[in-house]
Amino acid sequence: MIKSLFTVLFISLIGSSVVVAQNGNGSRRNSGTASVSTNGVQKNFIDFQRTFPRPDESFKRKEDTLQKQFAAKKLEWPAKYMYIRSFKYDSQLEVWVKNEMNEPFKLFKTYKVCALAGSMGPKRMEGDYQVPEGFYYINEFNPRSEYHLSLGINYPNASDRILSDSSRPGSAIYIHGSCVTVGCIPIMDNQIEELYVLAAHAKNQGQDYIPVHIYPIRYNVPKSVSYLATLTKDDNTLRRFTDNLEDAFNYFEKHKKLPVVFITDKGEYIVNDPVVKEVPKAKVKKPRAKLLTRNVGVLADAVHTWPEFEGGGTAFMDYLDKLGKDMVEFLPEGVKKVYAQVEFIVDSDGVPVNFKLLKGTKDEEFTDELLTRMEKMGTWKPAILHKKPVAKKMIQTVTVSAE
Numbered sequence: 001m002i003k004s005l006f007t008v009l010f011i012s013l014i015g016s017s018v019v020v021a022q023n024g025n026g027s028r029r030n031s032g033t034a035s036v037s038t039n040g041v042q043k044n045f046i047d048f049q050r051t052f053p054r055p056d057e058s059f060k061r062k063e064d065t066l067q068k069q070f071a072a073k074k075l076e077w078p079a080k081y082m083y084i085r086s087f088k089y090d091s092q093l094e095v096w097v098k099n100e101m102n103e104p105f106k107l108f109k110t111y112k113v114c115a116l117a118g119s120m121g122p123k124r125m126e127g128d129y130q131v132p133e134g135f136y137y138i139n140e141f142n143p144r145s146e147y148h149l150s151l152g153i154n155y156p157n158a159s160d161r162i163l164s165d166s167s168r169p170g171s172a173i174y175i176h177g178s179c180v181t182v183g184c185i186p187i188m189d190n191q192i193e194e195l196y197v198l199a200a201h202a203k204n205q206g207q208d209y210i211p212v213h214i215y216p217i218r219y220n221v222p223k224s225v226s227y228l229a230t231l232t233k234d235d236n237t238l239r240r241f242t243d244n245l246e247d248a249f250n251y252f253e254k255h256k257k258l259p260v261v262f263i264t265d266k267g268e269y270i271v272n273d274p275v276v277k278e279v280p281k282a283k284v285k286k287p288r289a290k291l292l293t294r295n296v297g298v299l300a301d302a303v304h305t306w307p308e309f310e311g312g313g314t315a316f317m318d319y320l321d322k323l324g325k326d327m328v329e330f331l332p333e334g335v336k337k338v339y340a341q342v343e344f345i346v347d348s349d350g351v352p353v354n355f356k357l358l359k360g361t362k363d364e365e366f367t368d369e370l371l372t373r374m375e376k377m378g379t380w381k382p383a384i385l386h387k388k389p390v391a392k393k394m395i396q397t398v399t400v401s402a403e
Helices: 045-049 053-072 158-163 189-204 222-232 236-255 313-326 364-375
Strands: 002-006 017-022 028-037 081-087 092-098 106-112 134-142 150-153 173-176 211-215 261-264 269-271 337-346 352-359 383-385 388-390 392-401
Touching: 045 053, 045 189, 053 106, 053 189, 081 189, 092 189, 106 189, 134 158, 134 173, 134 189, 150 189, 158 261, 173 189, 211 236, 222 236, 236 269, 313 364, 313 392, 337 364, 352 364, 364 392
Parallel strands: 081 211
Antiparallel strands: 002 261, 017 028, 028 134, 081 092, 092 106, 134 150, 134 211, 150 173, 261 269, 337 352, 337 392, 383 388
16 A cells, blocks of 8 residues: 655745754754754745854855856756755765756766765664665755754655654754764765755755655666675565665666655555666577588698688688677677687598687687687688698687777
């Protein structure tokens, strides 16, 4: 049963409350200063923010710089819509912007998350030092944060309230400055100033819901994917959770628009219209090629005249060069070059037979393709011994290089 609809609409109003900060247990404590939550009404949010010294200084320092950065990226200043996503393992926080509801988001900037508490996996209780994972939004602007400036995240959300410790789920999760953390998302002070200014402008223009998606990894980075696969291989619950997050990641990667995320009565995230993952097709192994084999009898050791390829030695070198280029597409995955040493016999009637790979690669598909092609090289003038044609063994190296 679908319990609630996420990432569609969150109506937040502006008011004031007491500042809250996170302690080592992930709980709130009163620091005795005013903060701004998103549950009240303010005619001009930026003017109100500038009544506080630290945001006012940030606007003075950052607005002109941000406008120039927007212009350099051909973005319209200020952005009406803003979207934040963060990747724990990759230690990155991205800022995406746009100015029309139906247009795709564009990446403005990526900040380095400069410290990490806990490990991969969602936050499930107070004091676990975990950074949450899932789908959230900015619910507080804290102009007098103990961590320079901070933007509150609405943890625990509807999913967390179902899946986390019912009495002590934890709270007070922020994106903040000062580069220290016991479960928040910290960036440098100059970066939180930029983020704060950007978010304030978006809110001032009516975006009460600024989404924040927090992922364990970037799902398109092989190293990160490998790490997560190792972490979840014996944990079906965590794997299912991270797979559902990946659905949202893939949707945004494809469309550059926010996915619609539902929360089931069990607290699971379900993405509407998820991008179907392309599963690599299993390679159909070709049957081994049936090469021409003969009982050639006695092989001549020394001969008066060696076998000659049609057109002579130069033509044979040209043939091998072309063969090497044609075989590049059959190189084994991850292999850039193969020196294939091939043995064959030019029989007494000039037909090349009994092909065999001596050195080069253990990849059967590559070997079969190479020997099958070489078998079709055409007839030779056979070797001559005492004025009679005889069978003669040949060894030739074929260079296949993608470099």
